[in-house]
Amino acid sequence: MNKPIRRVAILVMALFALLFANGTYLMVFQQSSLNANPLNRRARDEDFAQNRGSILAGDTPIAYSKPSGDRFKYQRVYPHGRIYAPVTGFFSYDHATTGLENSYNTQLAGTDDSLFVRRMVDLVTNQPPQGASIQTTINPDVQKAAYDALGNQKGAAVAIDPKTGAVLAMVSKPSFDPNKIASHDVEAANKAYTQTVNDTGNPMSNRAAREIYPPGSTFKLVTAAAALQDQGLNPDSLVDSPNRLLLPNTSTYLYNENHMSCGGARITLTHALDVSCNTAFAQLGLKVGADNLREEATKFGFGSRHLSDVGGAASVFPDEVDQAQLALSSIGQYDVAASPLQMAMVSAAIANDGVLMDPYLVSTVRSPDLQVLSRTKPKELDRPLSADNAAKLKQMMVSVVQNGTGTAARIPGIGVGGKTGTAQSDPKRKPYAWFTALAPAGDPQIAVAVFVEDADIPREDIAGGALAAPVAKAMIEAAVKR
């Protein structure tokens, strides 16, 4: 009977080998995905109980963890939570994380590979592990100025340092309080989350970088840049500016704002921008051509995502347009859509001698002992126009604020350049008000875009100059030291 017994022994060995193989497979191939599974309460609770690093704007923390004494040990706190919500996002038990809390989760939690040595030191010295801190590029003064100036209006504001691409402000309204969603009272947190998500004002959507809207006349800056680059025009070149323009191959006429004249049948390019002449820029767009205009827009950053750490959306210039659609696209209508961040990037590139810098939100990541783990180096993204043409376009923007639609952004002693926009793509809703600006004109330190989605005032009064320009002015005043 020994032969069958030996065979049974081999079978038993095979069965046990299967157990070992399965255990090994689980450890090698499944462990990380199981630990990352959102249903995994073990991992989630530990993450939630971590002493996370702070998120800083300037010298002030906009998110930090403080000992809580309950089962999760550390409570995440957001001072001025509503102001910085689009930047920080939230850190919740049941609803994951968003914003920088999400994109820098491993660094903040201290589980990133770059913190390995630190973790080992903590282990040996029996210190509770602590996460790295994140230094944002946000300037608290500018951020607060934008938040306050937007008031109760639904909208967004973005400011960029044109020389580096550092984002100085990113505000979205209405906002929400991340503190409530980060509460350790999980039930209350869930209630706050549900309430915020179901709010008709969509407070959780980051209108500054993650949403795109028709940019209206602010897009004329792109059309103007294309005209300067491709058509060899000058600010003083005369362009056709009829009172109305028959859209090619249609029976529809394009009019100027309020059916007004632009001040003659032929006006200078500068004047066309001053008064935001629709017919002039529609014709310029037709002259430049769809491909060149799209290429120019792409060079300004359209078509690609920016600020991936807060999930920035890509702005759109339509792929296929006929002549009529091209004419409308040239003045920022039809299917053209841009995020406020994108429009700030347009001004920033014009301000920075035609060089577009890659926007970024986090400048340094520091370990708990303040050692710099990573530092963002400013990166050139593209050159949408020559330094020469950039200077010309900048001058034209200054003229808009001095003589044109953007007078509301005038600041004594600071040369401000800007461009208004009013997008009226859907007659059923109120038009969008836009304003993008740069300042000071001599040595630009800030490029701004302000967007007001649904101002609570009568329809006729909406215009980029009236609603959005004062917000930009407040931001510039906060940023530029006189």
Added chain:
Amino acid sequence: MSVAEAGDRITVVPRKRRNVEMLLVIFASALSLAAYVQVDLNVQGETPTNLVTVAITAFLLPLLAQAAIRWRAPYADPVILPCATLLNGLGLAMIHRIDLINDPPSNGAGQQLLWTGLGIALLIVVITVVRDHRPLQGYTYTLGLVGLLLLLLPLVPGISSGDLGGARIWIHLGPLSFQPAEVAKVLLAIAFASYLVEKRDVLALAGWRVLGIDLPRARDLGPILLVWIATLLVLVFQNDLGTSLLFFALFVTMLYVSTQRPGWAVIGIVLFAAGAVFGYYTRGHVRVRVAAWLHPFDIEQGYQLIQAQFGLAWGGLLGRGLGEGRPGLTPLARSDFIATSLGEELGMAGLFAIILIYGLIVSRGLRTALACREPFGKLLAAGLSFSFALQVFLIIGGVTRLLPLTGLTTPFMSQGGSSLIANWVVMGLLLIISHQVRRPMATVRDLDPGGQLVFERPGRVADSELTQAIGRPGTGGSDDDQPTQIQVRGGRA
């Protein structure tokens, strides 16, 4: 190793190794006690208040068993008891750890300790009173009948505990609940072994030959069909795939070992496959188990499996440390899923170590079967070892998602008295068989210099292997890793 000599008479004496066994038992107890203390230190922040009592119990119980072995079964295998002690002890520490999750702490470990005491008492009874497994051969049909009755007992209204987790495998008598299948396993293993020893010559007769395999005669299929139907009944009415598979596999394996005919194994596998398919299509419970195994994230019943997987992933290779994990998040953490609770806190490495200890017990059991010189002991040792191994495979494979989950217990570890005492009895049986195998045997010359064979086993036809083992001086018949030395004086070899 010692060889006692008296003139020309030679007696071969394998090493008893009782002191080694004692040291190993003390080591196993110390390890278990350390685990228990560590649980308290990590969860409560202090040593257990009843440390002295626990320590005395931890060393006393297994050492009593060791003393019984030393007294009545001195040649028994020295590794089995320490392994069982360690598994039982670690199981107790883990149950205590789960106890502490509750507020106020439950007392599962206390109950389990009582059962452990009872189990070790039964082990001592087996070793001191039964002493020899061979007389058990006389109760084939009694044991078989009682075993079958126990197996079907959970179906009796009044004492049935109803469906627990979908399976009806529990009964309750007063405050005690009991899984009779665990006891039935031991009784049926004995019954199968003695039945097969009696009938194997008939069963080994060849019938048709298909694809190079000799299948048995159709008229001999009766017993296997009977057992098959019994296990199908278990599957259909108790909804328990694990128990059903365990018993059928036990019978088929013993049938194969006793007849040495692979044909039986083939028939067994075919019948099992048919039963499994039948179960899958007729029993919703089986389907749910399979679905939970394949797609645990998609159905509600996959929850406990998923939690167990999370626990193992969370524990990683080296574990969170005793008391530092969160095994309480997995349902049934102290019974069905105790293996993953241990995996979470001791790591996959710790779980592998535990599986290895199971493997050690199985290997000692199979080794005993190989070395045994008479067919009943051989068959019984092989059957008990195999069913033990299969049970470990099914339950640990089940909780680690290698197989669909079955309701089997993790031997010696999961909470539950029936399983614990049954497994201690199994260890007792393996110990006494190994004692009979290893105890000093006389050579042919000693027994009968005239050349006529004398068997210890009365009234049976000579087993060919038995004849070989005894008839050839020098082989000794023992397979032990310590080769038995035989010295022959007087040049008569």
